Amino acid sequence: DQQVKQNSPSLSVQEGRISILNCDYTNSMFDYFLWYKKYPAEGPTFLISISSIKDKNEDGRFTVFLNKSAKHLSLHIVPSQPGDSAVYFCAASGVNAGGTSYGKLTFGQGTILTVHP
Amino acid sequence: DVKVTQSSRYLVKRTGEKVFLECVQDMDHENMFWYRQDPGLGLRLIYFSYDVKMKEKGDIPEGYSVSREKKERFSLILESASTNQTSMYLCASSFVGRTNEKLFFGSGTQLSVL
Numbered sequence: 501d502q503q504v505k506q507n508s509p510s511l512s513v514q515e516g517r518i519s520i521l522n523c524d525y526t527n528s529m530f531d532y533f534l535w536y537k538k539y540p541a542e543g544p545t546f547l548i549s550i551s552s553i554k555d556k557n558e559d560g561r562f563t564v565f566l567n568k569s570a571k572h573l574s575l576h577i578v579p580s581q582p583g584d585s586a587v588y589f590c591a592a593s594g595v596n597a598g599g600t601s602y603g604k605l606t607f608g609q610g611t612i613l614t615v616h617p
Numbered sequence: 618d619v620k621v622t623q624s625s626r627y628l629v630k631r632t633g634e635k636v637f638l639e640c641v642q643d644m645d646h647e648n649m650f651w652y653r654q655d656p657g658l659g660l661r662l663i664y665f666s667y668d669v670k671m672k673e674k675g676d677i678p679e680g681y682s683v684s685r686e687k688k689e690r691f692s693l694i695l696e697s698a699s700t701n702q703t704s705m706y707l708c709a710s711s712f713v714g715r716t717n718e719k720l721f722f723g724s725g726t727q728l729s730v731l
Contacts, residue, residue: 509657534719543621543707543722544660589659603648603667603711604675605720607660 503527504592506608514616519577521611523590526571530592534605535564535575538587547588548575580615587612620644621723623708629729636695638726640708647713649691650720651675651683654705666691667713698730 505524513519521535531552536544550557550564550573557564563576577584591605624639642649648667652660652675662675664683672683680702684692691710695702705727709720 504659506659541626541724543709543724544720545722546719549719591660603713603720604650604662604665606662606676607652609657609659 502609503530504590504606504608506588506590506611508611509609510612510614512614512616513580515582516579519575519580519584519613519615521575521577521588521590521613523573523575523608524571525573525592527592527594527606528571529594530606531595532593533564533566533573534591534593535562536589536591536607537584538589538610544589577613580613582615582617585613585615621708621710621721623706623723623726625726626724627727627729629731630695630698631731632699634695634698634730636698636728636730638693638695638706638708638728640691640693640723641689642691642708642710642721643689644710644721645688646710646721647688648711649685650709650711651681651691651693652707652709653677654707654725660707663693698728700730702728703730704728 534549535547537547538544548562566573587610589610590608621642650665651663666672666685682694707725708723711720
């Protein structure tokens with residue numbers, strides 16, 4: 501039961517163009533969403549997040565959009581750079597039936613982004 | 618900077634061995650987590666702990682146990698290693714509180730069970 505899905509295993513873009521990575525979720529209790537970037541042989545590092553009370557959050561070249569009705573979020577990278585080549589994971593968190601979070605994240609399968617010079 | 622340190626980058630073990638993966642964080646975080654990463658499956662939560670001596674099962678706890686005797690240290694134990702436990706294991710930590718649920722990850726341990 502994959503509650504967070506990234507349906508594109510890979511994405512290839514040209515340097516300077518926009519990269520759009522997509523993520524869908526099924527659990528309506530999720531209310532906080534994050535994107536992580538992972539280079540080979542390193543742990544994932546936090547990139548950007550968004551709360552369900554917002555529909556957009558921007559940080560430099562990175563923007564995350566949230567469509568709650570569609571249970572869909574996307575990460576836009578503009579302009580894309582070769583150093584952005586990595587695996588990108590979407591993650592989500594929410595409270596359990598008792599109203600507790602514990603901070604655990606549910607991750608998607610990841611999308612391998614390759615940015616060509 | 619937050620530092621999460623995993624004791625080994627690479628481990629090779631035999632089927633049936635008991636395996637210990639150690640993780641230490643230096644930011645006084647209450648929450649600690651063990652995930653495994655497999656191609657096409659993403660990161661899956663094995664166990665987590667929200668306080669010393671407290672532990673909760675994640676999504677795939679079978680074949681694993683954990684220990685948290687001190688706040689900064691969280692150990693993952695494979696009681697009897699099997700080949701399907703060959704994977705990248707990632708430890709993470711975070712503060713309590715819903716205002717910031719960002720996880721900080723270690724560099725990972727690539728475990729091969731032969």
